[in-house]
Amino acid sequence: MSGSAKDRNTTVGQALARLNLKPRQLEPGHVWLAGAGPGDPGCLTLDVLAALGQCDALVYDALVSPEIVAVAEDAELFYAGKRGGQPSMKQDDITALLVRLAREGRRVIRLKGGDPYIFGRGGEEALALARENIPFHVLPGLTSGLSALAATGIPATMRGINKAVILATGHAAGTDDDLDWAAIARTGQPVVIYMGMANLPTITASLLEGGLAPSTPAAVIVAATTPQERIVVATLATLAEQAAAAGLASPALIVVGGIVAMRAALAGGQ
Structure with missing residues (x-):
């Protein structure tokens, strides 16, 4: 040593x-x-x-x-x-x-x-x-849903951007047991989605249909805090395509909302 x-x-x-x-x-x-x-x-x-x-x-x-x-x-x-x-x-x-x-x-x-x-x-x-x-x-x-954000330069809350954070599961997306993604979209608050990679196209489409703008910042974080950590930052409209192109897979978190844009703003001090 x-x-x-x-x-x-x-x-x-x-x-x-x-x-x-x-x-x-x-x-x-x-x-x-x-x-x-x-x-x-x-x-x-x-x-x-x-x-x-x-x-x-x-x-x-x-x-x-x-x-x-x-x-x-x-x-x-x-x-x-x-x-x-x-x-x-x-x-x-x-x-x-x-x-x-x-x-x-x-x-x-x-x-x-x-x-x-x-x-x-x-x-x-x-x-x-x-x-x-x-x-x-x-x-x-x-919890990974908050610590993964901090580890990758995304503040879970930011004055002037959000007043709440929604933690959701994407496991049942597209089934009868699914969440009301339109209701989540209407809150205008960031959402952190666990267990959603297999259903990422369905989830992003549902949030878009619920009224979120296609340009809404979004990210997928894989294996946060570990040597295998990877992150793809995109827009809600392009996230599923870019995550697939990058070959991202579980374990991963999906983050949608204005807080994601803070990653670029904070990059210089990381």
Whole structure:
């Protein structure tokens, strides 16, 4: 290790010592639902980091980086998948696994990308655990829908541009269970769309039909905060075509609204 790397590690250690963090103890038979953030291990919260060092069973999703999984070095690993178009455990099977591990007296972490309560089905798992009288606790994570914007130079809110941000799922676009995209368009507020890449042409067309101008700034952000991060900035009318031309695929977020234009304005200071 270089001298500078040693210095950095020493500085981090000293900072943690000054913080005097006293992590909550993960008890046998308990399940903690935890968020791993958008991808970069630097976005992991200290509470989640401490919890990973305590667990002996880790049930984790595909969007959690190998570096973060490796923190739980004493845990038995259970891969749940949960990436669109890829093999995954069924949600009922995941819940059953959490219940079984808890009843075996294991110290269980259920680790998800982003935040467990934002399009992570954490609420469903918490409800199932409550119904089974399994003690559980939730450790928040940085949600990808906001931290990915910050990481790529797009402020989620900007005075004079927006007064709200809409977080939406694009998973059901074009089906009977779809959102009212016209109503979202009428708000005039930026929308951040999770799980929408497969339906990007449908979503952009629906927003245009709802009244958003074709020139509305828009972007697709792939693998935010990781070495694989990519971003395509376009207009609402051209976003689907440009994303396809660039070969973008999940995991990705779609951002539509005036805040996207701030990326170019802020580029000089990044």
